[in-house]
Amino acid sequence: MSAEETLSEDERRALELVRETGGLHQSELWKELDVSSRKGSRIAESLQEAGLVQREEAVYQGHNTYFLMPRARDLEFSLLMAGDMLSPFIGEEEIDPTSDAFSQWLMNLAYEEY
C-alpha cells in the first residue's frame, strides 16, 4: 500500500489506466496519458519497480513495446463477506441493489458484524 501512496500524479493516472483496461501496450499508455514516449517509458518502469504492474516485451502494430498488466493484488477478500454470507452478486450478471438477497446480506452485516 505504501508504494502506491508515493506515486506521482502521472504514475497514479497510468496505474489507474492499467487497472481499468485490465492491461494495455506501453505505446497506448503514453498516448492515452498525453505524455512523451520517453516519459511513458519512465512511468511504466517505476510502476514495475514498485511491483504495481507486470511488464512484458511485446510487438504492437509492428513496433517493439511492452505490454503492461495489473499485478493481482493481495486484497482483503473477507470484505465480500457479511457474517458467513458471501456477496450475493457473485455468479450473477446483473447487480440489483434492492434485491432480497442483498437485503439479507446487509442485515447480516448490520447485526452480525458491526
Add this chain to the structure above:
Amino acid sequence: MAFEELLSDPVIQKYLHELVGPTGMPVAAAPPDGEVTDEELAEELGLELNDVRRALFILYENDLASYRRVRDEDSGWLTYLWTFEYENIPENLEEEMYRLLDALEERLEYERTHEFYLSEPAGLRFEFSEAMEFDFQCPETGAPLEPMENDDLVDAAEERIEELRDELNVDVTR
C-alpha cells in the same frame, strides 16, 4: 494439488462453492497440476462425468479453467485437456469487490431516501408505498405494519463502503 495457498483462504473456498455448487465442489477444490481430462477427474474423484463437465464449464466461464481439444488418432474421438487457471481468482474477487461497492453505494442512497415499515411477526420489511398498498397490514400475518428505523443498515453500509474504498484505493471525490 496446485494452488494450495489460494485454496486455504475460506473466502476463496466459499467463492468456488458459490460458482460450482456442492456437486461440483470436489472438482473445484482439488485442481491437479498440469493438464487433465474430464474422464480422469471423474474416475479419480468418483463422480459422474456430467457433474465433472458441468463444474469444468462453469470454471471455464469464469476464466478459472481452459481446455484444448486433441483428436485421438486411432479412434478419431476428441479429448478435452483441461488446465485450471486459479491464478485468476484474485482478479475475479477484486472485480467482485468493485461490484459490491457500487451496489452498496446505490443501496445506501435508497435507504436514505425511503421510509420503511416492519411486520414484526413475519420479520418482513416494506417500503412506504408497498406498506400503503397493503393498508399498513402485513399480507402474511395481518399484523399492523410499524414504522421502522434503518439507522443500523445505513451505518453498516457506510462502514463497509469506507473499508472497500480504502482497500481498493477508490477516490471518494470521483
